[in-house]
Amino acid sequence: MVKKLRRAFMMGSILVLFFAVLFTATLVFNSIQSDKGNLTAILHAASSWTAEASSNLPSLAKKLADSSPTLEVSFLLPNGIVLASSKEPIPDGKEIKNTEAVKQALEKGIGGEVSFKNGWFSPTIMGASLLGEGRMLLYLANSDKHIASTLNIAVIGLAALTALLLLVSRRMLNPIATDLTNQLNKVRGLLEGSLKTTDVKADDFFAELRDTMVNIIHLIDKMQYDLQQIQGTLTMQKDFVDNTSHELKSPLTSIFGFAQLLNEEELTNEEQKEYLSFILKDAERMMAIIEDILLLQKDTVEKPEDITPINVRDIAEEVARSLSPQCREKNIEIAILGKCSVSVIEQDMWDLLRNLMSNAVRYGKENGHVAIELKPDIIIVKDDGIGIAEEHQERIFEKFYRVDKGRSRSSGGTGLGLSIVAGILNKYGASINVESQEGVGTCFTVKF
Secondary structure (H helix, E strand, C coil): HHHHHHHHHHHHHHHHHHHHHHHHHHHHHHHHHHHHHHHHHHHHHHHHHHHHHHHHHHHHHHHHCCCCCCEEEECCCCCCCCCCEEECCCCCCCCCCCCCHHHHHHHHHHHEEEEEECCCCCCCCEEEEECCCCCCEEEEEEEECCHHHHHHHHHHHHHHHHHHHHHHHHHHHHHHHHHHHHHHHHHHHHHHCCCCCHCCHHHHCCCHHHHHHHHHHHHHHHHHHHHHHHHHHHHHHHHHHHHHHHHHHHHHHHHHHHHHHHHHHHHHHHHHHHHHHHHHHHHHHHHHHHHHHHHHHCCCCCCCCCCCCCEEHHHHHHHHHCCCHHHHCCEEEEEEEECEEEEHHHHHHHHHHHHHHHHHCCCCCCCCEEEEECCEEEEEEEECCCCCCHHCCCCCCCCCCCCHHHCCCCCCCCCCHHHHHHHHHHHHHHHHEEEEECCEEEEEEEEC
């Protein structure tokens, strides 16, 4: 880009110089043409004067030369002998005879030429005329000092103009080119990732580029956000596969081990029953994991358009009855307060309440309490159990994340319950907030 700018500037400079030279050449040409016209007029006038004053050629030569301070007038014979001249000393007749002007005069009666024998900046305009029926020649030579001055001034002016253009190029074009290069480097840095969009401001660019840069920065921010989302999704998928494999492998290993013992050893009935109970427990655990995975998949389905409001209290009471065996084991009381209606699929509300309430019972303390508070579009599930440490609260909705892995497995948890809750709420555009303190209890607040 910088090279193109400099090339364009140089082309413009060359055009300026070309037109300056053309203008100067036109002035010189017009001046020469004017001088040639003057000499021709003098030649015609001198012809008539010579017929009357041929007896006093030196006087006539000086008289003709007085019309211009640079004019040289000579009378000579066709063989080159100079009869009279305004120039002192008298010029060489042979040299005059060999000029193109005299040769033309001998052939046509009158002739003229422009000579640069004194240099390109000092042109000499010459003219000659045949007089007295061919017996004598009148030779005029005018070294135009004005043309020489014009050419000298033109050369100096062109040199000054060239220097000025180079100075302008260095003082004006170079900073612009440098700024443009820096701006292009910033764009390249943004695209390559070596610069952050926060490191670049639209005001740092030329006004003509600012709107484009705003769009570029916006697109890069969007692309980076999308890339982070994709990377996050890929990481979650990998973690999900790894965790699922681990969660299923553990009970399978246990089932395989007890099955081998049942097959290879002679066991008492009590031992067989004990091993079978272990196998059944691990099989139930595998079934729970698979069911939760299926629930996670179901929660990715979009929310249906037409949903009728359902009574949340009825479902909460039904979930509480389903948890009565676990509540009796720990002597936990479930209280349901208030009422509300929410437009969701009934099975989704069941899964949501079942996971929140079962967690409250599972991690509740002996002789504890679980409270379900229902308000318009709000569901609150509180317990007075073991609580959740603050450093874990941001991650409890991740798949297979457990605060206490050993306790979670021993209590029958799969590590997917709160992930299922988050998936259901995401489908309906709802939110969930957790407040917890270790040893005091946990409160989940769901807002539709």
